[in-house]
Amino acid sequence: MLNRNSDKPLFEQIKEEIMEEIKNLEPHSKIESEPNLAEKYKVSRGTVNKAINELSNEGRLYRIPKKGTYVSNRKIKRSFEKLPSYSEDIKNRGFKPGALLIELEKIVPSVKIKSILNLGTNGLVWKIKRIRTADEDPLLLSTSYLPVELVPEITREEVLGSLYQTLEKKYGNRPLWAHEVYTAVSANTVNASLLNIKEGSALIFSERISYNGKERPIEYAVSYIRGDVYEIHIDINHPEFNSQKELRTNNLEEDKNE
Numbered sequence: 394m395l396n397r398n399s400d401k402p403l404f405e406q407i408k409e410e411i412m413e414e415i416k417n418l419e420p421h422s423k424i425e426s427e428p429n430l431a432e433k434y435k436v437s438r439g440t441v442n443k444a445i446n447e448l449s450n451e452g453r454l455y456r457i458p459k460k461g462t463y464v465s466n467r468k469i470k471r472s473f474e475k476l477p478s479y480s481e482d483i484k485n486r487g488f489k490p491g492a493l494l495i496e497l498e499k500i501v502p503s504v505k506i507k508s509i510l511n512l513g514t515n516g517l518v519w520k521i522k523r524i525r526t527a528d529e530d531p532l533l534l535s536t537s538y539l540p541v542e543l544v545p546e547i548t549r550e551e552v553l554g555s556l557y558q559t560l561e562k563k564y565g566n567r568p569l570w571a572h573e574v575y576t577a578v579s580a581n582t583v584n585a586s587l588l589n590i591k592e593g594s595a596l597i598f599s600e601r602i603s604y605n606g607k608e609r610p611i612e613y614a615v616s617y618i619r620g621d622v623y624e625i626h627i628d629i630n631h632p633e634f635n636s637q638k639e640l641r642t643n644n645l646e647e648d649k650n651e
Contacts (some may be wrong), residue, residue, distance in 0.1 A: 408444040426439035480555035488527040535616040568603030595620035
């Protein structure tokens with residue numbers, strides 16, 4: 394119920410009430426109409442509209458003209474405070490991470506992959522193809538390639554968990570940074586079937602090269618990520634990053650002068 398003696402505006406209280414209600418609703422469920430909500434909370438329709446607008450702008454709800462307002466798919470937020478693994482991303486957002494293993498085998502890599510991973514003529518790689526899930530819903534299809542010389546053995550159980558945590562605990566060789574490229578693509582028949590979406594649905598194609606602490610490429614990965622449930626957040630020119638960068642630059646200058 395609303396507290397009319399609170400300093401918090403009524404629209405914010407209504408917004409919080411709706412947020413609690415939609416936690417128990419499936420994506421694409423229809424919520425009560427604005428007139429009904431206005432009557433329910435004994436406020437003007439404009440107050441309700443402001444709360445709905447904020448929830449829509451935050452991606453929690455979406456409107457269909459002349460039909461109503463519906464619950465959006467919950468979004469997985471990817472941020473870059475550190476090099477994240479998909480399992481960590483999913484878990485940090487309150488979802489249960491999971492995986493379905495499609496392929497795990499040692500293979501002779503293509504010329505492109507050999508070049509990316511700096512492999513010799515006879516170098517082999519692990520090919521790990523998985524469907525990653527959030528609360529058991531398919532989220533992305535990923536294929537990782539790891540040099541066998543850096544990762545001699547890896548098991549089915551290990552790749553069904555967090556691959557990066559396995560590399561860190563088993564070999565002390567977790568990727569520390571990566572170069573990643575994102576491209577907007579449409580789902581083909583195979584990807585649509587594996588991710589349980591319609592053919593032609595929006596996907597984010599990701600191509601990543603990850604490096605260990607010795608600047609050695611340790612993973613090449615390609616992923617097809619569902620665009621309807623995943624969002625990417627990037628801080629540009631963050632003051633804290635700039636201050637750290639300036640400090641590192643100053644330290645380098647001092648080292649040169651000593």
